[in-house]
Amino acid sequence: MLSTKIICTIGPASDSPKKLEKLAGAGMNVARLNFSHGTHASHKKIIEQIHQLNRSRQFPIAVLLDTQGPEIRTGNETATLNSKEIITVSCPPYKENEGNIHVNYAALKSDLKPGSYISIDSGLVKLKVLGKNKKGLKCEVIDGGIVNGHRHVNLPGTVVKLPGITENDKKDILFGIKQKVNFIALSFVRSSKTIQEVRELLGKHAEHTEIIAKVENQEGVERLEEIVEEADGVMVAREIWESRLTWKRFRKFKEG
Template sequence: MRKTKIICTIGPATESYAMLERLAHAGMNVARLNMSHGDHQSHAKVIKAIKRLNKTLPHPVAILLDTQGPEIRTGERDNDLNLQTGDIISVVARGTQDVEEHSLMVNYADLIDDMDVGDKLTVDNGLINLEILEKHERVMRCRVIDGGVLKSKRHVNLPGIRVNLPSITDKDRNDILFGMDMDVDFIALSFVREASDITELNELLGDKAGRIKVVAKIENQEGVDNIDAIIDAADGIMVARGDLGCEVEFWELPHIQRRIVRACAQQGKRVIVATHLLESMIDNPMPTRAEVTDVANAVYEEADAIMLSGETTVGKYPIKCVEAMHNIATTIEKHRGLAFTNDLETRDHKQNLAASAVHLAESLKASAIVVITRRGRMANYITNCHPQHSVIHAFTNDGRTRRQLGLNRNVYAHKLLFSKDPEKTLRKAFDLLLSYGFSEGDQVVVISDTLGLYDADAGQGIEAIQVRKLEASK
């Protein structure tokens, strides 16, 4: 069974029910809705299709809504602008239209105030780069360092500059409220710069805070600088390498990725590696060897999930992309990863209990770690320990918890009606495992944070670990 989870961004190439079904059967664990594209009507149609599909799947697909964030973009253009290296052009930051034919508009009014002569602007994900030569009231004169063809509404990055934009824009707020109404499982907040951005989102979520999990997207240097506090505030982190690779020196990106993955392991939070993993497969049926190695490195690092973007939104081979990720991950997982288990930093009693359960399961080479959990907390604790041999099977009576555990590395979640008799609950869990291909007599380690191990007289959960052998109900 594959430990590393796969996230697929849904777009024109994959939004039909038939394609969503094929993605799920190929290995999609989480469907991402990119709010930078489409509208609420089109996204609602996808959400309803996934919920319908989940009724037929052995393991449901979770839904992640990804906000657009405070993006800076160039303006609309009637014609493409061909920029040659060495050209001098005008960048317009205030006003509604370009001042001259050989110029471009940027939709950020404070651009001129925030930047100095000598600073650089990166346009269209680093394809076009400009250096500021002069600043005027509403126009900057810039030299083209790296030329290219500029189309409408291209993304602009300001490396090293803290932009004066809100963490949650008006559009983001409307999109988040839409996600709440549609009962999504995760919200990914773009361009998180500090922990207070997560606090603001949780305040907006209100009584759904904690139930809808929050993933912080790290996309600039400020987010990297504040990573420990952000990890502490969020439920998970996305290493969004597209914008991040434009905001920092690209040769620093591999180290930053590994540092964030390790920090998440230390703090016991989920982590996603995203962007450009199989970019060439947008147009080609096979990945490059460098892309194969890139995916493999994320698996070696024991990231919880790896994500596809353009590959599954507009690409020609979305199913082959998921199959490629699945095959790479399952092959690499046969070998021991970087194993950050011993780096886990905690004084949490339940986390230490989970570590003991994992140590026992690994020493016994148990076939599975069985977790009985209502809200997924103990399953998270077990995930944090990165067991190398045993697969984690979590049993919950809550559908949302089951879906959200689809992001956890090495966790397979099942819905189960809990009994007041803990032994009956375990026997039903064992029957499910046997139906999935386990054999009677297989050794498993059992741990619970809810009804599975419960002292009715004391009225509280018993913190205990059991070693059991699977046997069918009689």
């Protein structure tokens, strides 16, 4: 067998038995379920279909549960930001309509300082912090664009005050154990402690469920060695790294 495996994300466009069978025939080795979307009922249906498919296969399709993780996101409203525009980024306790855009991270104002950057939607929109105001942060738009609702937000170079794993993630992982998933991909892993916490949650099932750490921000890269030692595998999206890390840090990591 090839050592390289093909992971396919399964969603509404590919969750029928016929389409799953076609994906398996085309070379799918692992079915990824994104728990940022869907319900336990919808994911259970897909897992059952994969288990049914595996009964007739020599090499079974593995199931990977990808957690939502401790995400920072924009609000629900859509905004158009133009380069060089000066805007206000609001954060809790202020409401979504009290700034040009809203970010759901309550410590945004205290964690960032003038010169810090805010990256939105995997770097499609980039802001530079100029200062603070009553409702949040005064920012300059470096790279403009349309910010749709509920987009990912990253804070390059900032150590965020978020838990390694959320209560919702724990519920999803316990659900995954009951469904006998093969892999758990932990989103936004920033230290080995998160992996250790999940192993404790898995208990006796830890022997049969492998943990994949997703390193997606600067804090995770800085602790990469300890993460690699603790995890069963590491998942890296190169384009995310290039948009979320400074080039100096990224080049140093590649060369090291």
